[in-house]
Amino acid sequence: MKPVAHLGVGIGWRPEIAEAVERLPGLDWVEVVAENICPGHLPDSLTRLLERGVRVVPHGVSLGLGGADRPDAGKLAALGERAVALGAPLVTEHIAYVRTSSPALEAGHLLPVPRTREALDVLCENVRIAQDALPVPLALENIAALFAWPGDELTEARFLTELVERTGVRLLIDVANLHTNRVNRGEDPTAVLDAIPPEALAYVHVAGGVERDGVWHDTHAHPVPGAVLDVLARLRERVEPAGVLLERDDDFPPEAELEGELRAIRTVLAAGTAPGHRAPRSAVAVPDPDPAPAPESVTGAGTDAARTRLGLRQAALLSALVAGTPVPEGFDRQRIRVQSRALAAKRGSVVAKLAPELPAILGGADAYRTAFLGYARGRPMAAGYRRDALDFAEHLLIRGLPADPAARRRLTAWWRERAGARPSGRIARWARTLMGRAA
Template structure:
């Protein structure tokens, strides 16, 4: 089973990213990241790359990593592929430009909506475009599939490189969901030929918050379509597991990542840390814990001397 799944993953991802440990590049972590060796890839939030009128500005520390041979991926957060309105062409163009600026072999976005409405009519007394400011879940039903598939295909036509889609973490389920997350994803990816960004922490959060067993939920996902994987920390607040990206990765999520690799074989797997950045030793220790759980080489300074353990 493991060998068959691993072979399927290689076919699905197209070899765009090499298996190994990656990192979500953040300016607040630029110094420690520069000291890592043997990284497989880095993911960059596209909306954090800005165009000041002469093209996308790539931060110097990130550009140095790319010039040194590190593969980078642009990760969008604002296309709102789950919205009923068509894809915003300005945002789509920015995602493409961000990917081109860092020479990304693929780009990624979320299966979510972040806005509703359309352009504001001339003379309208109020704005018709509503921005949520958060990634919000779409109902898992046939109507949502139609909207998502159309928007994904529109995005693919404007990108120039493969698109990978990430299911989000949510605190609650829509009452009219008619499919499991795994089946919904399989149908969407079949209709669009898109790839999958599998966020292990999101799988854990959604399963725990909805009374499911995390590994059972994970194994329903179309693992053969994985482009790469996220792992991140969170915490329980008000009885719900919240995927904050600001705490250390919990043991349960590390164990789920280990099970994923056991079933699917070696994968590109990266740490997302969006805030509350720890001191460098703690940051390196967290990366080591992920590498060890997934059976990957460590990438932190002195890792070879310390060995895995």
């Protein structure tokens, strides 16, 4: 495994804070969501950063390497194209699944994979396919989870270790996700930190979240808590990471607060302990339920049966999360309800960003959120977020909503303007009637 490129301390680049990011003192690098950029039309801010010598690393969110299907060649090509356009030393993705093909369902977010040997076989083969297709090294991120799969055979530490040993893939360790999984699943971050081969560590993510009713939500919209900096300090005691990145995706704070969080990260890296906190002594590692050497890996046609079984399990769970079908046996039903609501809320927030007129028409963010959650319950996203926005508007209009006639006319006009040559039906007749009355 070749040495990892030195990155330094950076921040996740987002359009909402692009100008602030350019002004941050001592910024070494940025990470950009790969799916949000077009190689031939980079945002001016990213171009200026590149011209200054600031490295830019593409971070993918849609490959779903932990899913039952083999990686999509088009998505791999697109990720590689972005790496080349940015001159990136590596690309990153997640150990997660995001969709199923039978039935065709999209989570709209990262979901954990079962920690079984069969799921590991599928993941390893998917990783090798991705590595062969990408022009630069690949690193994979551990994700945060609200729930655990029943019947897990491996600890997180063992699962990551065997993944590295079998594929040579690098790891992007998110210390906020380690904290999340400690709260939500009772997993000791120390066991993972102790198991990571130092040479496999590509870089580190740091982010904020919030705890509600005993569940930690990895929001990327709250300040980084001391508990997450403590985990970073424990990682720093073991290895000097090549890069550390602050993530913020929503509710962006003033520029001074971003500077303060980056300063706190630098302090931890310099001193090996979080400012104002004494890193707890390492807990005793949780015994691995299967410490024996890994069996010989299964590849190629040998994983087909494993893929089928994994696909059935993942589809049953995803259907419960986004389509309202019964929760599979063995899962914590309350946690699945929390995850389902979180997926719907995230889906609604993306639709609101793509169609900001909708919250305005419906009377504000709270009214929009309530209406969207009611719509999304039992209605999986069928054809992307833009289609979802139109389907949401249709759902409301068919039910005679919003109650205010003026708002209903505005929503009808909004829908008609964007629906295009949609086949005529009940909603089209309703729209024509409304617009006729308005005229």
